[in-house]
Amino acid sequence: MATEFNFIKSLEKSYDSHPAVCYYCGKPLSFKKFYKQYEVPQKFCSKKCKNSYAKETSDTLKTSEEFSSQTERAIYTFLTLQYPSYVVKHNLKDVYPPYEIDMCVETNEFPIYLEYNGNLHWSNSRKRQLNDKIKKDELCARRQLKLVRLWSEIGIYSRPSVFNEALKKLKEEIDTLIKNNINGGKCIEIVVDKNEEFHRYTEEF
Numbered sequence: 584m585a586t587e588f589n590f591i592k593s594l595e596k597s598y599d600s601h602p603a604v605c606y607y608c609g610k611p612l613s614f615k616k617f618y619k620q621y622e623v624p625q626k627f628c629s630k631k632c633k634n635s636y637a638k639e640t641s642d643t644l645k646t647s648e649e650f651s652s653q654t655e656r657a658i659y660t661f662l663t664l665q666y667p668s669y670v671v672k673h674n675l676k677d678v679y680p681p682y683e684i685d686m687c688v689e690t691n692e693f694p695i696y697l698e699y700n701g702n703l704h705w706s707n708s709r710k711r712q713l714n715d716k717i718k719k720d721e722l723c724a725r726r727q728l729k730l731v732r733l734w735s736e737i738g739i740y741s742r743p744s745v746f747n748e749a750l751k752k753l754k755e756e757i758d759t760l761i762k763n764n765i766n767g768g769k770c771i772e773i774v775v776d777k778n779e780e781f782h783r784y785t786e787e788f
């Protein structure tokens with residue numbers, strides 16, 4: 584459990600007084616189980632309960648966790664805690680099919696799309712990787728929307744100080760976009776290189 588992250592720690596602190604309960608049997612969930620299923624509305628205490636529920640109801644609602652990495656779940660959790668008055672979506676499949684957009688903060692003015700890529704190989708193919716032009720062209724250039732991308736050459740989840748810094752920068756970018764409220768496409772890329780240094784690139788469309 585990433586107890587080094589303050590925002591998760593404070594979430595856990597407030598959790599114990601109002602724990603979530605298993606959607607099937609009603610048993611209170613430990614924080615660990617709650618957090619592992621943070622992004623899905625129906626949470627279960629065990630595989631058994633989850634399967635029983637699925638069998639009884641043939642429910643097609645999402646009942647399994649969506650995030651493939653701890654990093655993504657932590658980013659999502661962070662955003663929901665930072666922006667309680669906005670809807671924060673994840674794994675968006677209907678924005679630009681067949682592509683998936685990792686997350687979106689629905690502000691009052693415009694959606695801010697967010698992507699995380701923890702497999703950047705910057706030195707060899709910086710241009711190709713950072714290019715990843717398809718989504719940028721469609722969302723920022725053609726649709727004039729905002730996209731913020733966090734790229735990393737190293738695992739940032741296991742480096743709490745780097746991860747906290749990345750989250751701070753992510754929030755600063757989102758806050759600035761909201762505050763300035765300027766129309767037009769914009770792509771902001773935050774890159775963490777293998778020396779744990781941050782780089783920032785922006786493009787306007």
Ligand SMILES: [Zn+2]
Nearest residue numbers: 605608628632
């Ligand atoms: Zn249960």
